[in-house]
Amino acid sequence: MEVVGPQGQLTVKFPAYIVTQYDEPDRKVTISVADPEIKHQKSMWGTMRSHVQNSVSGVSEGHICILRLVGVGYRATIEDKAITKKPEYEGQKFVSLKLGFAHPVELGVPKGVKATVPQPTRILLEGPEKHDITQFAADIRKWRRPEPYKGKGIFVNDETIRLKAKKIK
Template sequence: MSQLSATNRLLVRSFRTSTRTQSHIGLAPIAYPPSVAFTPEAGSLIITSPKGEQRVPLPSFVRISTRNAPLTDSSIPLPANELTVAVEDPSIKGQRASWGLTRALIANAVTGLTDGFAVALKLVGVGFRAEMDKDPFPTPETTGQRLKLKLNYAHFVYVPIPRGIVATVPNPTRIVLRGSDKQQLGQFAATVRSWRKPEPYKGKGIFVGDETIRLKDVKKK
């Protein structure tokens, strides 16, 4: 009886096994305002808006299409304009993986060029301070400003702010970064954080967003 049950279970398992040919993320349409425009180019998709421009990699097997919403009597588009992402053959694992990734990158670019992204950094530690400072050695890749950080080193730490990112210091222990490129914003926040990563014994360091750390007990002899 147990042997028969095991055989039945194997049969059921074999029949239930199937190849997933859809991407839940890739299937979701992307709503965008009329101020956003899309221009396909060789190997990429250029997304423009009054706030700037971003370029998203576009594999050759990815297809995009847009749908403009009809205007109502009050000339307000309802529902919003939509962009959909598809691939030539969803049964191919590589195409299915790029499907969701490409859709996510396009959605992030649209959000960044319309609403923008923001991330806050919190300085935790006695004597930790931050302030804005003019960069005496600006480059074409920077804005001419830099963060001046006091992190219990024997010297100040200076971090030039790259173009595309706006930094403000509402109080000495809080830094707010804003930008339209989510990847660039996250990379710069990680660069600032790397100067004083949160440590688990006293809970001091630079925390990004809602980051928390579990404190450890100090080892006693």
């Protein structure tokens, strides 16, 4: 099934047991399964509906993921060239992170994802494909996960952590 909108075009692939019907006048997609008695088919019913919904909202509105860098000296920039990496495609941008290491961390922005840095401690990821955006956010977060004692790290969207008390003997 193909979904087309102002943000782009996405294709959703269905397993053979998923049946789709498109109602042209109402502009509705109905998703059902071949045999609702089989547990696996029944469980994939809602999952495939969710994939279609994410694709439709992605091409019509787009998906956004905001990353917050919390820590002294943690900052991000968007670069046209990287020192340590080669571009995978023409015109690829790179996210350069300073996270307390002796070297900057450089990550190539995947195709279909637009990365901007409105503030040095914020990264804004936008695009039509939700999976690509959240996967790239997870790759960035992997470098400094939020830690519970000082509350430093890279936070994705509205993520919060409860701080632990110091261990006193």
